[in-house]
Amino acid sequence: MVRARLLCSGEDCAGIFEALGPLEEVEALACECGCSLEVLAWPEPAERGAETLVLELVA
DSSP: EEEEEHHHHHHHOOEEEEEOOOOHHHHTBBBSSSSSSEEOOOOSSSOOOOOOOOOBBOO
């Protein structure tokens, strides 16, 4: 189980998210805009104020 801060790779999207789950699933997440998410940090403990969303795993 890992916790990661993620940044959307889309040029027109400023999405920053936090995800918790198995490393393989966190690395496979995509933003709501359809772009991939890049890991920014592995915060410990989770930083307060981060937007927490339910993200879908893309096959």
